[in-house]
Amino acid sequence: MNLYLAPPLEGITGHIYRNALHQCFDGFDKYFIPFISPNQKGHFSTREKKDVMPEHNQGMYAVPQILTNNVEDFLCTAQKLGDYGYKEVNLNLGCPSRTVVTKGRGAGFLDEPQKLDRFLDAVFEKCNLEISIKTRIGMEDPEEFETILPIYNKYPLKELIIHRVCRRSSIRTHQSLIHMHGQWNIANIRFAIMGGISVLWRTWNS
Numbered sequence: 001m002n003l004y005l006a007p008p009l010e011g012i013t014g015h016i017y018r019n020a021l022h023q024c025f026d027g028f029d030k031y032f033i034p035f036i037s038p039n040q041k042g043h044f045s046t047r048e049k050k051d052v053m054p055e056h057n058q059g060m061y062a063v064p065q066i067l068t069n070n071v072e073d074f075l076c077t078a079q080k081l082g083d084y085g086y087k088e089v090n091l092n093l094g095c096p097s098r099t100v101v102t103k104g105r106g107a108g109f110l111d112e113p114q115k116l117d118r119f120l121d122a123v124f125e126k127c128n129l130e131i132s133i134k135t136r137i138g139m140e141d142p143e144e145f146e147t148i149l150p151i152y153n154k155y156p157l158k159e160l161i162i163h164r165v166c167r168r169s170s171i172r173t174h175q176s177l178i179h180m181h182g183q184w185n186i187a188n189i190r191f192a193i194m195g196g197i198s199v200l201w202r203t204w205n206s
């Protein structure tokens with residue numbers, strides 16, 4: 001089964017964009033909402049609140065995304081999103097921004113596989129919503145995916161959305177693809193690819 005996912009682009013695919021996309025080009029199975037970054041007060045920012053309000057996401061399957069490496073922050077945010085009526089949340093393990101990565105969040109979390117494993121163990125045990133993950137295949141090197149994928153394999157992910165490169169995305173796209181291809185067979189999770197689909201298609205069919 002093919003799924004068509006509308007990606008989140010922070011600062012671009014807010015609720016106004018998403019609704020326009022939905023009304024003019026319906027056909028996406030899911031619309032991802034740009035990440036919510038839980039703050040110390042546990043409140044949504046004005047932008048985040050506007051973006052997740054059910055009345056701003058009517059008629060579409062919208063999935064809010066959470067950017068954190070803290071179990072309690074994830075669970076508390078997921079619970080609030082559940083109260084809004086969401087059935088699924090997406091964990092951001094792909095954001096390459098320096099300010100995010102240096103705090104060990106987004107793609108930065110991939111640098112600490114054991115901590116990530118413990119985090120997933122706790123959130124999958126306690127979270128009532130379905131959880132999908134958007135990930136890069138590593139921080140620095142595509143070979144990191146060989147450590148990361150078996151961790152994902154342990155949990156009942158709704159789906160795994162893979163950005164096909166490492167955080168250092170300027171390098172070795174081709175090598176990244178070959179590594180991903182090699183890992184494909186051991187995955188027992190539903191996969192989706194985000195970004196560079198034409199490159200992927202050409203590489204795998206060449």
Ligand SMILES: Cc1cc2nc3c(=O)[nH]c(=O)nc-3n(C[C@H](O)[C@H](O)[C@H](O)COP(=O)(O)O)c2cc1C
Binds near residue numbers: 010092194195196
């Ligand atoms: C301006 C901008 C904002 C983005 N914001 C998010 C985000 O909030 N969450 C996320 O998972 N990905 C985010 N992304 C990544 C995109 O969703 C998408 O995966 C990526 O752009 C596709 O790869 P490509 O740009 O290499 O084709 C963002 C990308 C851009 C360019």
